Amino acid sequence: MLLNLTDISNEPLQGQIVRQIRAKILAGELEPHTHLPSIRKLASSQHISVITVQRAYETLEREGLIHSRRGKGFFVSELSKDKRKDLARERLRETLESRIRAALAEGLSIEDINKVISNIYKEI
Amino acid sequence: MLGPINLDLEPGTVLGLVGPNGAGKTTFLQCLIGLLRADLGEITVFGRPNDPNHPEWKLDIGYVGDIPVFWECWTAAKNLQFVSQFYPDWSHKKASELADRFQLPLKKRAKDLSTGNRIKLSLIIALAHSPKLLLLDEPTSGMDPVVRVEVLDVLFEILETGDRAIIYTTHILPEISRLVDELVFLDNGQIRLRVNKEDLVNRWRKITFRYGRDVIPFQSVVSHRREGNDHQVISSDFPMILDQLRELGAENIQDNYMSIEEITVQILKGGRNVEIN
Numbered sequence: 001m002l003l004n005l006t007d008i009s010n011e012p013l014q015g016q017i018v019r020q021i022r023a024k025i026l027a028g029e030l031e032p033h034t035h036l037p038s039i040r041k042l043a044s045s046q047h048i049s050v051i052t053v054q055r056a057y058e059t060l061e062r063e064g065l066i067h068s069r070r071g072k073g074f075f076v077s078e079l080s081k082d083k084r085k086d087l088a089r090e091r092l093r094e095t096l097e098s099r100i101r102a103a104l105a106e107g108l109s110i111e112d113i114n115k116v117i118s119n120i121y122k123e124i
Numbered sequence: 125m126l127g128p129i130n131l132d133l134e135p136g137t138v139l140g141l142v143g144p145n146g147a148g149k150t151t152f153l154q155c156l157i158g159l160l161r162a163d164l165g166e167i168t169v170f171g172r173p174n175d176p177n178h179p180e181w182k183l184d185i186g187y188v189g190d191i192p193v194f195w196e197c198w199t200a201a202k203n204l205q206f207v208s209q210f211y212p213d214w215s216h217k218k219a220s221e222l223a224d225r226f227q228l229p230l231k232k233r234a235k236d237l238s239t240g241n242r243i244k245l246s247l248i249i250a251l252a253h254s255p256k257l258l259l260l261d262e263p264t265s266g267m268d269p270v271v272r273v274e275v276l277d278v279l280f281e282i283l284e285t286g287d288r289a290i291i292y293t294t295h296i297l298p299e300i301s302r303l304v305d306e307l308v309f310l311d312n313g314q315i316r317l318r319v320n321k322e323d324l325v326n327r328w329r330k331i332t333f334r335y336g337r338d339v340i341p342f343q344s345v346v347s348h349r350r351e352g353n354d355h356q357v358i359s360s361d362f363p364m365i366l367d368q369l370r371e372l373g374a375e376n377i378q379d380n381y382m383s384i385e386e387i388t389v390q391i392l393k394g395g396r397n398v399e400i401n
Binding site: 048050052 | 136137138276277280281283284285286298301302303304305306320321322325326334375376377378380381
């Protein structure tokens with residue numbers, strides 16, 4: 001598995017791994033039941049520490065995107081439509097929350113923000 | 125004065141030893157491998173005391189550091205041959221594979237080797253007997269970036285088997301920040317803080333916000349700057365301080381992650397509240 005990790009980012013390596021593997025799974029590039037590289041293998045091939053990969057896998061497992069089988073390692077989980085939607089909703093919320101907080105601090109009202117969002121819809 | 129220091133390492137993990145000059149990092153490693161004798165007290169590795177009359181305790185350890193572990197007027201090849209007889213688990217195959225890979229000029233005398241090649245020779249001596257514990261004291265100092273990556277490649281490979289542990293000291297923090305699982309901060313010969321790297325990265329943040337008054341010193345605030353109503357704090361517990369600032373009514377709270385290097389500086393500067401709960 002190839003990941004694109006950089007030290008020049010505000011996002012720590014753990015977050016980069018989670019985001020990139022998540023994207024691969026949601027895009028179907030990693031299909032359900034795919035065997036993921038072992039923690040040690042991925043750490044060695046990406047030149048990152050074991051603890052970083054371990055925490056990244058734990059996050060993905062908590063999100064329900066991957067699961068572990070005792071002694072066999074980690075596998076991509078099967079995702080229901082609802083589950084996919086839940087994940088998408090969560091991520092949208094995460095991204096929007098900080099932006100909306102910033103916009104409010106910059107003096108926009110909730111109506112202003114809603115107007116921006118509906119304008120974006122018209123353009124898409 | 126060094127110690128008492130008690131470090132348990134899980135197999136397959138890397139522990140980064142950081143601290144200001146004179147904190148005792150190098151002394152600690154040299155005591156473990158027996159290059160220095162403790163004036164007082166005793167040292168035990170893998171349950172065995174390091175007794176110069178019973179050097180078996182060294183069999184499970186490899187060391188790369190300032191003090192050369194080879195004879196200067198012998199060729200690199202002869203040095204490898206000589207050292208090999210002390211280790212029952214020495215693998216000539218492994219030694220020559222590493223020498224090939226590092227393109228080490230085996231026929232040159234040790235004293236004629238470049239800094240980089242001297243460290244490579246030390247590394248081969250340290251690795252050819254497959255030690256369970258590898259002690260690396262600033263192993264990449266004096267190396268050019270390409271050689272440094274070659275050495276790191278080898279280290280990542282030996283970690284893959286999961287049965288070897290490394291203690292690593294360096295001042296080149298960006299490099300260690302990818303390799304290590306845990307960081308131990310040494311100060312005045314004592315462990316000041318031992319922390320899992322991911323916890324460190326996740327919890328420490330630089331936060332800016334607007335607030336009209338001086339802020340009550342929260343427990344996790346390591347440093348605080350103020351210009352008018354703008355504040356910038358460094359916190360060692362982001363989730364907690366975020367709640368506290370919101371409760372206080374601070375506005376436009378922005379946070380940024382910090383590099384291991386930045387966090388290390390804060391910890392070594394010895395600001396208050398650097399402890400992680």
